[in-house]
Each structure stands twice: as structure tokens, then as C-alpha cells.
Amino acid sequence: MALVGDLREFSLPDLLQLVERGSKTGQLSIWAPNGIYKIWFYQGRVIATLPPEEEHRLERLLARSALVSDRVVEKLASFCGAQEPLGRYLQRQGLISPADLAKIFRHQLQVGLYCLFSLDAGQFSFLTGVPMPYREMTGLSKSATAAVLEALQQIKWDQRPEEDLPQPDSYFWRTSTELPLYKLSALEWGILEQVSPSRRLTDVARALGADLLEVRYACARLAKLGLISPCEGSAAIAPSLPASDQLTGVAGNLETAKEKLSAKLPSFSEGSGQVKPSLVARLATLLKAVRDK
Structure with missing residues (x-):
């Protein structure tokens, strides 16, 4: 199956959601002013991206972040199974942590997909039956809908x-x-x-x-x-304090609240005037009614 078009007629969010709804597996290529971007999907989920610049290849990213050296990556990549993502293999060997792998996948999404949402036009093609890019895969994935939401939110929050x-x-x-x-x-x-x-x-x-x-x-x-x-x-701050200090702080807060409440209540000091007889009579009537119930 091949799908070819222009982003002026078929927007990138619509295109990604079409891929997800159809649980498509394949490669999406987008022609941008600086070159061709490639995004791979497996059953509707984004599994890897690759912008035109070679510096964003997975092996280069690993070496540039000083997580794994060039020689180690090159040597281990040759031992990696033919159908196993390189990132997952390195993690299984204990050479990279899940958190660092997540950072690299996030970088792949940003430089290889999210930046394309600012394009107003550009040719695209989606091909199925293409080989999976195991040397570019971290082993992580993201649904196409989640990628669309994050890309649109990222554009807003980048400012x-x-x-x-x-x-x-x-x-x-x-x-x-x-x-x-x-x-x-x-x-x-x-x-x-x-x-x-x-x-x-x-x-x-x-x-x-x-x-x-x-x-x-x-x-x-x-x-x-x-x-x-x-x-x-x-x-x-309370969670980091000892239990005794937390109780002291709570007691202090209660005393402060009591003082504030007292300040708001009217005070009846001596000499401030007598209570009206009519008010006393009404209060007595109310108390009697409550007692009779």
C-alpha cells in the first residue's frame, strides 16, 4: 500500500491519526526544505524517526551523550539480533538506563517529528512492507494520537x-x-x-x-x-520534617487560626452596654422549642 499527497491537502495530524486508526505498519517520508524526514510506525504507533542530518542517528546520539562510546556501540550493534531494537539490546546489556533511553526517544520525536508540525506544505508518502529500522529504534513507542497532542502542546509551550x-x-x-x-x-x-x-x-x-x-x-x-x-x-515542606516537628507546626497553625477567628468575633466587654430584653426573650423561646422536641 502506498499513500502519496501534500500537507496542504492532508494535514500531518490527520495523516498520523489515519495511520493509527488503521493500525498501519510502515514508513512515512516527508519532504521538508532541509531534506527528507522518515518516521516509522508499527501497528499505528511511532517507533523511530530520522531527520535528514546524520548527527541524529541513534548511534551518534548515544555517543554524543557520552552514554556509550562509538566503538562499543559499533561492536555491540554487530552482535545485536537482526530483529531487535538497538536501544533495547544496549539496555539489556546494562549499558544504558531506561530513563536515558526515554530521553533519547524523546529527542528523536522532537527533531524527527514534532518540528514538522510547523510546516504549511510538503510532499509525503507512506509505504508499507518496508524493513524495520532496528538500528534506529530505542525499543520504545508512542501512539500517533499521543504524538499529535504532544507536538501541538509542545509548539504552545516552547514559547x-x-x-x-x-x-x-x-x-x-x-x-x-x-x-x-x-x-x-x-x-x-x-x-x-x-x-x-x-x-x-x-x-x-x-x-x-x-x-x-x-x-x-x-x-x-x-x-x-x-x-x-x-x-x-x-x-x-511538611513531608521532609520529623513527625514531632510536623505536629508542632499543625498545633501552631491551629493557634493562629483560633487567634484570627477570635479577632473577627465581636467582644462583649463590661460596660459595653446591656443585652436587650427582647433578644433574651427570643433566645429563651428558641431554647424551649428545642427542649420540647
């Missing part, structure tokens, strides 16, 4: 400086236990299940095996949707 994102040591709590009405990515679902007033974002990212920056972006989106909320002040 926001990283300093404005939730900080790595911040805490969040889930505002509701009901199922959200919005369609969320797998990472966002994971964050909803993991966030807690006693767990920092660094701990959430570690538990999910996800990139911390990606978790911070996802938290910012979830907070904007009102699904989570940051813990302010002592709520974020």
Missing part, C-alpha cells in the same frame, strides 16, 4: 521559558479522583497516579522512568487543565 515551569523539587496534589474529560497522554496519566503532597517531581519522574523536563512540561499542562495543583507553603 514558555524553562524557568517558568514547575521546579524539580516542587510538590503537586490531584484535585479530583474522577476521570478527566480530556484525552491525556500515557505520561500525564502516570503523573496523575503518582503525584502526592509527599512526593517531589524528581521522585515522580524517577518512578515513571521519564525525563524530568518532560514531566515538568506535562505537570504544567495538567495544572492548566485544573487536574493537579501545586502544594503551597508548609504543605510542600
